[in-house]
Amino acid sequence: MNFLQKLFGRTSLPLEEGPPIRFGRYSDSYKSKQQYEAWDRSLEAFEKEDYLESYRQFFQYLHDPREDNVILREDNPARLEFELLQGSRKVHGYADRRRFRAEAKIARAKDLSVGFLRRLVEENFDLKYCRYALDEENNILIVFDTHSLDSSPYKLYHALKEAATKADKQDDLLLDEFKSLEPAESGFKEDLPEAEKAVKYRYLTTEIQRAFQELDSGKPDPNQYPGAYAYLLLSLCYKFDYLLKPE
Incomplete structure (x- = not known):
C-alpha cells in the first residue's frame, strides 16, 4: 500500500464545485x-x-x-x-x-x-x-x-x-x-440551463486555445508529420461533437 501511495501520490487536487453537468451522449446501455x-x-x-x-x-x-x-x-x-x-x-x-x-x-x-x-x-x-x-x-x-x-x-x-x-x-x-x-411537429428540444452553457462554453474556448497553442508551437514538425495537424483538428471537432452537442 505504501508503495502505491508513493507511486500515485497521497493526496489529490480538490475538485472545483459547480453545477451538475453531463458531458457526452445519452445511452440506455446501463439499466437498473x-x-x-x-x-x-x-x-x-x-x-x-x-x-x-x-x-x-x-x-x-x-x-x-x-x-x-x-x-x-x-x-x-x-x-x-x-x-x-x-x-x-x-x-x-x-x-x-x-x-x-x-x-x-x-x-x-x-x-x-x-x-x-x-x-x-x-x-x-x-x-x-x-x-x-x-x-x-x-x-x-x-x-x-x-x-x-x-x-x-x-x-x-x-x-x-x-x-x-x-x-x-x-x-x-x-x-x-x-x-x-x-418539420412535422415542433419537436421536444429544451434549452440548456445558463450555468451549464457557461461551463461548456469555457470548455469550448479552453480546448480551442490549447489546440492552437500546439499548432503555433510547431511541434510536431509539419514538414516531418504533415498529417499531425489534421488529426489534431479532427480530435478537436470530435470532442465538441460528442461532448458538447446534446444528443
Missing part, C-alpha cells in the same frame, strides 16, 4: 436491477400469452426514471397507449391483445415529389422491422406494427429502437436535402 427484473417478467407474461401484462413490463424495462422517457396510459383496460421520447422525436402508439403499433412523424410533405418518395422506397429495403409511410396529411411516418402473438419483447425492443433512431436521424437529413419537406 429493477429494469432487468421487469424484462424477465415481460418474457414470462409473453410465454403465458398475457400480452397486455407483457407490454406493461416491457415499457417498465424501457423507462428511465432520470429522463422520464416513457409515458404509458391505460384509459381503456383492454388497451395501452404509449409515448417514447428519442432525441427530438416522439414514438407513439397503442397495444392491445391483438396488435401492437408504433409510429413516429419525421417530416411533412408540401407536395409529393418523386425525389423524396424514391428515397423512402430505397430506405425501406434497409429497414428490418419498420417501414416508411404517408398519412392523410402527407406526414412522413416510420411505422412498426405486428400481431401480439408475434410481439416478443426481443422483437419489440429492436423494432422500437429502429423506429426511434431512424426518426431522430432522418428528419434532419430529409429536411436538409428536400426543400419540399417541412
Whole structure:
C-alpha cells in the first residue's frame, strides 16, 4: 500500500464545485436491477400469452426514471397507449391483445415529389422491422406494427429502437436535402440551463486555445508529420461533437 501511495501520490487536487453537468451522449446501455427484473417478467407474461401484462413490463424495462422517457396510459383496460421520447422525436402508439403499433412523424410533405418518395422506397429495403409511410396529411411516418402473438419483447425492443433512431436521424437529413419537406411537429428540444452553457462554453474556448497553442508551437514538425495537424483538428471537432452537442 505504501508503495502505491508513493507511486500515485497521497493526496489529490480538490475538485472545483459547480453545477451538475453531463458531458457526452445519452445511452440506455446501463439499466437498473429493477429494469432487468421487469424484462424477465415481460418474457414470462409473453410465454403465458398475457400480452397486455407483457407490454406493461416491457415499457417498465424501457423507462428511465432520470429522463422520464416513457409515458404509458391505460384509459381503456383492454388497451395501452404509449409515448417514447428519442432525441427530438416522439414514438407513439397503442397495444392491445391483438396488435401492437408504433409510429413516429419525421417530416411533412408540401407536395409529393418523386425525389423524396424514391428515397423512402430505397430506405425501406434497409429497414428490418419498420417501414416508411404517408398519412392523410402527407406526414412522413416510420411505422412498426405486428400481431401480439408475434410481439416478443426481443422483437419489440429492436423494432422500437429502429423506429426511434431512424426518426431522430432522418428528419434532419430529409429536411436538409428536400426543400419540399417541412418539420412535422415542433419537436421536444429544451434549452440548456445558463450555468451549464457557461461551463461548456469555457470548455469550448479552453480546448480551442490549447489546440492552437500546439499548432503555433510547431511541434510536431509539419514538414516531418504533415498529417499531425489534421488529426489534431479532427480530435478537436470530435470532442465538441460528442461532448458538447446534446444528443
